[in-house]
Amino acid sequence: MEKPTPFDLNEAIRHWQQNLGASPAFNADNLEELASHLRACVQKLKATGLSEEEAFQIAVRRTGERGPLEREFTKVNSPVAWSHTVLVFWLVAGVFLLQVAYSLISAFVFSLTSYRLWVFTHHEGHLTDLYRGFQYVDIQFGGAIAMVLFFSICARLVAGDWRRFNVFIRCFEHPLRTALSLTVLGLVPIALRFLIAFIGLPYSLPWRSALLGARWGLFRQGDFAESTLIVVWVLALVFLARHALRNNAAAR
Amino acid sequence: MLSKELVAASSTTLVLSILSEGENYGYALIQRVTELSAGEVQWSEGMLYPVLHWMEKEGLIESEWRQAESGHRRKYYRLRQKGRKALHTEREQWMVVNNLFTKLWKSQPRLT
Numbered sequence: 001m002e003k004p005t006p007f008d009l010n011e012a013i014r015h016w017q018q019n020l021g022a023s024p025a026f027n028a029d030n031l032e033e034l035a036s037h038l039r040a041c042v043q044k045l046k047a048t049g050l051s052e053e054e055a056f057q058i059a060v061r062r063t064g065e066r067g068p069l070e071r072e073f074t075k076v077n078s079p080v081a082w083s084h085t086v087l088v089f090w091l092v093a094g095v096f097l098l099q100v101a102y103s104l105i106s107a108f109v110f111s112l113t114s115y116r117l118w119v120f121t122h123h124e125g126h127l128t129d130l131y132r133g134f135q136y137v138d139i140q141f142g143g144a145i146a147m148v149l150f151f152s153i154c155a156r157l158v159a160g161d162w163r164r165f166n167v168f169i170r171c172f173e174h175p176l177r178t179a180l181s182l183t184v185l186g187l188v189p190i191a192l193r194f195l196i197a198f199i200g201l202p203y204s205l206p207w208r209s210a211l212l213g214a215r216w217g218l219f220r221q222g223d224f225a226e227s228t229l230i231v232v233w234v235l236a237l238v239f240l241a242r243h244a245l246r247n248n249a250a251a252r
Numbered sequence: 253m254l255s256k257e258l259v260a261a262s263s264t265t266l267v268l269s270i271l272s273e274g275e276n277y278g279y280a281l282i283q284r285v286t287e288l289s290a291g292e293v294q295w296s297e298g299m300l301y302p303v304l305h306w307m308e309k310e311g312l313i314e315s316e317w318r319q320a321e322s323g324h325r326r327k328y329y330r331l332r333q334k335g336r337k338a339l340h341t342e343r344e345q346w347m348v349v350n351n352l353f354t355k356l357w358k359s360q361p362r363l364t
Contacts, residue, residue, distance in 0.1 A: 030301065032317075033278065033327045037297060040279035043322070063297050072298035 007053040013038060016060060025074040038063050254293050263295070263303050264312075265346060268331065268339040271313060275330035278304065304329060312338055 016038065017031050026034070038059050045055035063069075254262075270276060270284055282295045307313045312335035320326040331339070 029327075030305075032325065033301060034297065036277075036324060036326050037279045037301075039322075039324055040277075040326075068296075069298045072302045 007051075007056070009039075009042065009052050009056060012053075012056050020069070023070050025070045030073060034063065034069075254289075259293065259295065259299065262293075263299065264307060265339070265342040266293075267300075267303065267307065267329075268312065268335055268342065271329060271331045271335070272339055275328045277326045277328050281329075307335070310334075 013035050017035050020026050020034065021031055038056075041059035041062060042052065042055045045058055046052060050058070266285060267281065270281055276284070278297070278300055282297070282300060285293050285295050304313070304315075308315055308329070311332060313329050314332050315327050315329050317325050317327050
């Protein structure tokens with residue numbers, strides 16, 4: 001005979017709080033206040049002779065499901081929810097726009113250098129430099145295009161539905177999850193490198209340059225350590241900003 | 253049951269009035285309104301807490317987390333000076349409406 005697991009009110013309330021907490025409409029203070037409300041409701045219902053579990057079920061139904069509560073709280077907390085989104089958007093936008101600018105400037109410099117080489121030298125030995133110069137141009141342009149694409153996807157995610165972006169941030173909210181996510185992230189450029197090595201097509205093919213450029217742009221020079229640092233830095237900022245905003249809202 | 257519009261219109265004044273009796277917490281405010289109106293006015297949590305937070309932001313009331321008898325933390329709200337003044341103005345305005353209806357409905361035969 002299987003024994004039913006005893007009902008734990010604190011655990012049930014914590015679960016309920018966690019479910020609500022997934023929405024940016026509630027700050028830490030709101031969640032605690034709602035939990036305190038739920039507890040008072042449960043006590044009152046228990047006094048009428050209900051079991052703790054029954055009382056909890058009814059109290060949850062009365063306090064309201066997440067949807068309607070979320071709508072009402074968003075109205076009051078909207079400046080918080082709004083600044084969250086905008087802040088993260090500009091953090092991501094800033095980093096990528098900087099990289100795009102870097103790539104475009106480099107592309108310009110490389111094309112200028114190539115042009116000067118072509119104008120001022122007709123020496124055989126410089127042909128390699130000329131070739132390399134032009135190659136860098138499409139690598140840099142490819143990088144810039146890849147970054148604009150990536151940036152648009154991020155912008156779409158943030159503007160479309162905040163919660164979808166939240167899932168991404170969640171990957172880094174726990175040390176173990178961070179380690180796992182970083183390993184996966186680190187494997188991506190390595191896998192990309194292997195892919196390029198195996199494909200082994202002539203270096204000058206435009207699409208291949210673009211692919212290399214994408215790698216250069218997103219993971220500057222393909223350096224794993226550096227790209228990881230950038231990703232960690234952005235995520236740390238996002239994480240800190242989210243917490244600062246939540247705590248601010250709680251202190252108010 | 254009171255309509256949604258009237259619940260919304262009267263909520264701030266009701267909160268101010270109940271808090272003028274002394275500090276209180278969210279759950280008790282809902283209980284008090286239900287009890288006083290004999291169930292005619294039902295406040296939802298989704299309505300009350302955002303209103304309380306808005307009133308706090310406006311400086312009408314202030315809040316404090318304290319330990320309740322049960323040992324759990326509870327957030328208590330109390331009136332501030334600005335809230336007291338607001339209650340005074342609100343009261344006068346509601347009295348105008350109240351007087352108006354009283355006069356209008358007294359002159360007519362009762363419907364019930």
